[in-house]
Structure formats: structure tokens, C-alpha cells
Amino acid sequence: MDRESRQAPDPVALEAALRASPEDYEFFEAMRRLECAYPERPRFGHSIKPAEDPVRLAHAAALEFASRSIARVEPGKDGRPARVVGLFLGLFGPNGPLPLHLTEHAVDRERNAKDRTFVAFADVFHHRMLSLFYRAWADAQPTVQLDRPEQDRFRTWIGALIGIATPHLDARDALPDQYKRFFAGRLVPQARNAEGLMRFLEHYFGVPVRVIEFVAGWMQLPRDAHLRMGKSMAAIGRDALLGARVRGAQQRFRLRVGPLTRNEFNRFMPGGDTLRQLVAAVKLYVGEEKGWDVQLVLKKEEVPLTHLGQAGRLGFNTWMGRYPKPSDADEVVLSPVE
Numbered sequence: 001m002d003r004e005s006r007q008a009p010d011p012v013a014l015e016a017a018l019r020a021s022p023e024d025y026e027f028f029e030a031m032r033r034l035e036c037a038y039p040e041r042p043r044f045g046h047s048i049k050p051a052e053d054p055v056r057l058a059h060a061a062a063l064e065f066a067s068r069s070i071a072r073v074e075p076g077k078d079g080r081p082a083r084v085v086g087l088f089l090g091l092f093g094p095n096g097p098l099p100l101h102l103t104e105h106a107v108d109r110e111r112n113a114k115d116r117t118f119v120a121f122a123d124v125f126h127h128r129m130l131s132l133f134y135r136a137w138a139d140a141q142p143t144v145q146l147d148r149p150e151q152d153r154f155r156t157w158i159g160a161l162i163g164i165a166t167p168h169l170d171a172r173d174a175l176p177d178q179y180k181r182f183f184a185g186r187l188v189p190q191a192r193n194a195e196g197l198m199r200f201l202e203h204y205f206g207v208p209v210r211v212i213e214f215v216a217g218w219m220q221l222p223r224d225a226h227l228r229m230g231k232s233m234a235a236i237g238r239d240a241l242l243g244a245r246v247r248g249a250q251q252r253f254r255l256r257v258g259p260l261t262r263n264e265f266n267r268f269m270p271g272g273d274t275l276r277q278l279v280a281a282v283k284l285y286v287g288e289e290k291g292w293d294v295q296l297v298l299k300k301e302e303v304p305l306t307h308l309g310q311a312g313r314l315g316f317n318t319w320m321g322r323y324p325k326p327s328d329a330d331e332v333v334l335s336p337v338e
Contacts, residue, residue: 011037011054015082018073027069027086031134034084036147043148045135050127056083057130058123059090061106066093089133091122155181162187173280174273179204180284187285194253197285201255204281205274207264212254217291218245251290255282258297259328265298269316270334279336294336298329 014037018030025033035043038054047053060071066087074083090096092103106122109115138144145152158181159165170177180187183203186196194211201209221244255278257268267274282292303319304312312318316332 008039009033009037015055015073015075018070018084019075022070022072023068025070027088028134028137030070030084032138032144032147035138039148043135043138043151044131045138047131053081053127053131055081056123057127058083058085058119059092059126059130060085060087061092061103061110061119061122062087063094063100063103063107065095086126086130089130090126092119158184173283174276175204175280175284192285197282200285201257201278201281205257205278207257207260210256212256212295214249215252215254215293216247216249217252218247219251219291220245253290253292254333255292255294256297256330257294258330259299260297260302261299262302262304265296265302266317268294268296268334269313270336275334275336283337292337294334295330296332296334298332300325300328303329 011034014033018025031044034055035041041047041054042052044053050056055076062071069086069088071085071087074085076082087093088095091098092106094100094103096103106118109117110119139153142154145154149155156165159169159177162180162184164170164172164177164180183200186200194213198209198211221241226244227241258265260268266272268278269275278294286292298317303325304317306312306318306320319329319331
């Protein structure tokens with residue numbers, strides 16, 4: 001998902017490959033590769049004048065039906081860019097809009113009189129027409145939009161579905177925005193379920209996750225809900241409560257993460273980036289109305305022996321006694337949001 005780290009292809013090597021085997025390249029593929037090779041240039045179809053484009057697009061004047069989309073690639077010379085000569089979507093040929101005798105005239109002048117005036121004049125229109133044709137195709141392709149992240153329109157559109165379309169909403173928590181867009185299909189529906197949360201977390205962290213629903217826990221009552229003698233009405237046995245908290249299981253769940261290796265287990269320790277990303281992911285998917293905790297499960301063969309003077313965090317990644325035991329170590333339960 002790290003699209004910003006992609007390297008642009010070498011322009012010289014790409015043009016050499018196109019000249020050597022033009023039949024191996026489809027028009028859209030060749031145009032996309034050329035666009036990636038010149039990231040500092042405007043995209044085809046966005047330039048104001050042809051001089052801003054890295055290559056010139058032309059159409060071959062020929063009477064035969066096209067067997068491929070690119071006829072040849074001519075190298076640039078005298079400061080002029082290379083020319084990509086196509087065999088489709090042009091004014092000439094049996095499929096072109098011009099009368100066939102004009103194609104015959106262009107072929108005759110070019111081959112017999114070495115006069116390319118007519119063909120060169122038509123190429124003025126071919127360049128812009130083919131550029132716009134490619135642009136219309138590329139703008140509808142999400143993968144092509146990824147070639148230039150700063151101009152990626154699909155990034156904005158998908159972000160709008162999950163509430164991160166504008167720049168000031170970027171990087172607002174520890175979870176990468178690109179992953180939020182990747183999982184937009186799970187985040188768009190308002191109805192969220194345990195299976196969706198499990199898949200969401202498993203895919204990002206790459207570890208087994210199980211969602212345990214209806215975990216009992218204590219919930220603090222707000223002060224305005226406290227029963228006070230002579231000040232609030234309540235029926236004993238129905239809606240009168242004694243104390244400042246109640247025990248319930250409908251508003252709490254537990255994430256059982258693992259079994260984990262020791263390195264994976266230590267990544268989820270408090271204070272680390274992984275736990276912060278977990279909190280951000282759960283908050284994004286569930287919201288803040290439900291309580292939850294996370295139970296880390298360490299593989300029994302990975303449990304370390306505790307020795308005085310060595311690194312370890314009491315209550316988190318240290319155990320007394322000897323392992324392996326019959327089952328994995330699952331005593332560590334963290335409440336990162338309380």
C-alpha cells in the first residue's frame with residue numbers, strides 16, 4: 001500500500017523497448033508507462049500545448065487493416081521528442097472518417113514524393129485527439145489514478161464515503177488513511193457486526209482475532225441517574241438501583257488476539273504504536289458507545305522464563321512458573337480506552 005515509494009521507469013530504457021518491439025505494447029499500456037516515466041510532465045490530455053508532452057502522438061497513413069495498435073516509435077532528434085505512431089483512431093485508413101482516396105493521396109505523397117505535409121498536418125489533430133482518448137480511459141481507472149497520488153481523484157471520492165475527503169481530516173489518528181480507504185466497503189454500512197470487526201483487524205495486523213460478545217462488566221451511572229431519597233421517584237424492584245454502578249453485558253465486548261509469537265505479543269504492549277493503531281481501528285469501526293478490552297494470547301512454547309535482572313514488564317510479559325503448560329498464556333487483558 002505504500003504507493004508513494006514507487007520508482008518511475010527509466011525514460012531512455014522505455015523508449016528503447018518501445019522502438020524495439022512496438023507490437024508487444026497495447027496503446028493504453030504504452031501511454032501509461034510513458035506517463036509514469038515523466039512524472040514532472042503534465043498528464044496526457046492535461047497539457048496546454050504539445051510541447052509540454054514527453055512524446056508526440058501520430059497516426060500512420062496506411063490502407064491495410066491494423067493488426068496492432070502501435071505501428072512504430074520514432075526516436076526524437078534535433079531537440080524534438082519521440083513520436084509514437086499508432087494504427088487506430090485516426091483520420092486515415094479503412095476505418096478512418098476521411099474518404100479513402102485521401103488516404104491514398106497521403107500514402108502516395110509520403111512514399112513517392114517524400115512529402116509528409118498532409119500527414120504532418122493531420123498529426124496536429126491526432127496528437128490532441130489520442131491524448132484526450134487516453135485521458136478519458138485513464139480517468140476512469142482507479143489503478144491508473146494511483147500512479148500520481150497527488151492527483152488521485154478516487155482517493156477523494158472513496159474518502160468522502162467514510163468521512164476523510166478533505167485534507168484537514170488526514171492522519172487524524174494512528175491508523176493509516178490509505179487502509180481506511182482500502183476497507184471502505186466495511187466502513188460505509190451503518191450496521192456494523194462482529195464478523196466485520198474481526199476481518200478488519202485480522203487483515204491489518206496479520207494475526208488471529210476473535211470477537212467475544214456480551215462480556216460482563218461494571219458501568220458507571222451518571223450522577224443525574226442516582227437515586228436520592230426525597231428527590232427522585234423510583235419503584236423498588238423495578239427501576240431503583242443501589243450504588244453508583246451497575247453490572248451489564250450488553251455494552252461490552254472483548255478482542256481475543258492470538259495465539260501470538262513473542263515478537264507479535266510485545267508489539268501490542270502499552271505505549272507502542274500497534275496498540276494505538278488497534279484503539280484507532282476499533283474506535284473507527286465501533287465508535288465510543290461500547291466498552292471493550294483486549295486479551296493477548298501468547299503461544300505456550302513462546303512464554304519466556306523470568307530471570308532477575310533481565311528485561312521484562314511485570315503483569316504484562318513476565319510469568320512465574322515453568323512453561324510450556326497445556327494451554328496458551330492468556331492472562332494478559334488490557335483496557336486501553338479506560
